[in-house]
Amino acid sequence: xxxRSQPSRARAALSRTTxxxxxxxxxxxxxxxxxxxxxxxxxxxxxxxxxGVYDTQEExxxxxxxxxxxxxxxxxxxxxAQQITPDPDNNSLLDSIRIVAxxxxxxxxxxxxxxxxxxxxxxxxxxxQEPADAAPVPFADHVxxxxxxxxTPAGAPVPNPATVPQAHLGFVTIAVQATPxxxxxxxxxxxxxxxxxxx
Numbered sequence: 001x002x003x004r005s006q007p008s009r010a011r012a013a014l015s016r017t018t019x020x021x022x023x024x025x026x027x028x029x030x031x032x033x034x035x036x037x038x039x040x041x042x043x044x045x046x047x048x049x050x051x052g053v054y055d056t057q058e059e060x061x062x063x064x065x066x067x068x069x070x071x072x073x074x075x076x077x078x079x080x081a082q083q084i085t086p087d088p089d090n091n092s093l094l095d096s097i098r099i100v101a102x103x104x105x106x107x108x109x110x111x112x113x114x115x116x117x118x119x120x121x122x123x124x125x126x127x128x129q130e131p132a133d134a135a136p137v138p139f140a141d142h143v144x145x146x147x148x149x150x151x152t153p154a155g156a157p158v159p160n161p162a163t164v165p166q167a168h169l170g171f172v173t174i175a176v177q178a179t180p181x182x183x184x185x186x187x188x189x190x191x192x193x194x195x196x197x198x199x
Contacts, residue, residue: 059181064189066142067178070126071189074119074146077101078172078193082110086150086161086169088118094148094161096120097172121146124179142179144186149173151192169195 024032077099078084085098098118100110110116118129120136126143127136150161153170161169171192178186 056182060184063142063178063181064187066126066140067176067187067189070140070143070146071174071176071191074174074176075191075193077117078174079196081196084166084169084172084195085118086148089120090162094150095146097146097148119146142186144177144179145175147175147177149175166195171195 074097078097080101080103081099082102083100085100087094087096088098089096096119098116100116102108102110102112102115104112104114113130116131118136119139120127120129121143122136124142124144125138126140126146128139129136149172150158150169151171151173152158152168155171158164158169171194173190173192175188175190177188180186
């Protein structure tokens with residue numbers, strides 16, 4: 001009798017050990033699943049926020065780049081201009097300019113493309129108009145506004161530059177504002193360019 005009871009005790013102990021080592025309990029699986037879901041939720045939220053920040057930064061850089069390129073182009077054209085017309089749209093805001101310059105190529109006339117050109121803005125777009133254009137056409141994006149200030153050769157402000165001869169204009173201060181990005185005001189870039197002397 002003693003011989004028979006020992007093997008059944010050994011089998012019972014072996015079956016308990018095997019059952020305990022066979023896998024996870026339902027409670028362990030539930031806790032693991034909850035922890036995994038919370039971790040995945042946090043990772044998803046971080047990735048979504050990072051993606052939004054990246055998109056915003058990309059839009060800001062694009063807007064700043066366009067505004068800076070516009071400022072550079074306008075200052076170069078002003079320096080080469082043989083004639084500058086302040087406020088060509090006659091709205092008294094000094095937010096547009098007409099530039100006439102013989103540079104494309106320098107051949108003694110201003111009939112070539114980009115030699116007589118008017119710049120304005122509308123709805124975040126820089127517009128240009130040449131004599132051959134029936135209406136202003138888009139030239140660059142992300143430009144919210146232009147502003148021009150005119151100074152005499154001595155550096156004094158010219159109150160109404162549209163009414164004075166060009167010889168009284170010495171410098172043009174140009175301000176270009178980039179378009180707003182996601183509610184934040186666009187950056188403003190400013191430079192001053194000397195007006196070419198024609199007398």
